[in-house]
Amino acid sequence: MCAKCTIVKMLSTIRYDHSNVQLKETKMQAALTSEELKRYRDDGIIIPRVGLGIDAVAALRHKLDSFLSEQGITDADYVPDIIERDPSWLKIGSMPEILDAVEKIIGEDIIIWGSALFCKAGKGGRATPWHQDGHYWPIRPLETVTAWIAIDDVNSENSCLRVIPGSHRDRVSYSHDVDNSDQIILNQVLKAEHLQSAPPRDIELAPGKFSIHDVYLIHGANPNNSGKRRAGLVFRYMPASSYFDRQLATQQVKELGVLDLSRRKLFLVRGTDRSGLNDVQQ
16 A cells, blocks of 8 residues: 555544434533633634544654655645545545534534645755735634644744733734745745734643634744744634635735635535625535
């Protein structure tokens, strides 16, 4: 059996062959509590108490190593569109442990519209500047969340995600500068006057744990020069009541010089396309 087939088989055994009763129990356990939802509303980020299991983490590490090798990727600081490169990643983003938590925040009609790998080597890494995601995302109304899944131990030493808690509350997209330096992985940098006084918080995660953060939350990460790899997997979720505007995406490339999102595939992973405007795949 080929290596890729083995990985797919491993992934298919994780949380996908439960009875209806088991699925209901899993959903009850994975859904956010009222206390967790309150923390999310207050801070703009939450680490759900339920994460991925040991077997899932082992399969993810195996898949990550094979993916990088098959794709010939040597600089994995930021690898966008991993589902387009390998559709089997969609199974990870559709795991009930993640979707149940996302559903509590954005509702039961869910589209995965983005995916990426952040695999910062332990030396010579680039920083992720302070920014807001929604500044350059063509979703209207702008309602979307990001799940950041740890494959390795992720901590302040090896460049974990850093956030400004509460910076999402005003629902404002602040202005950004364009910086094409090769020392950062994103060319959109929040203007200094918008950095808020609240101290940054490090989002440290054990393998298999994940965070979910709001589209307006200010966040970034330092370069990783710890000598230890820091691998994380990201999926972007939008409520199917919002519209992924491809024409706006093309316009943003011209005006902001950002990554072209106009051809992104949209995957309806729960519910229905409430907007009736999204060209979703199932």
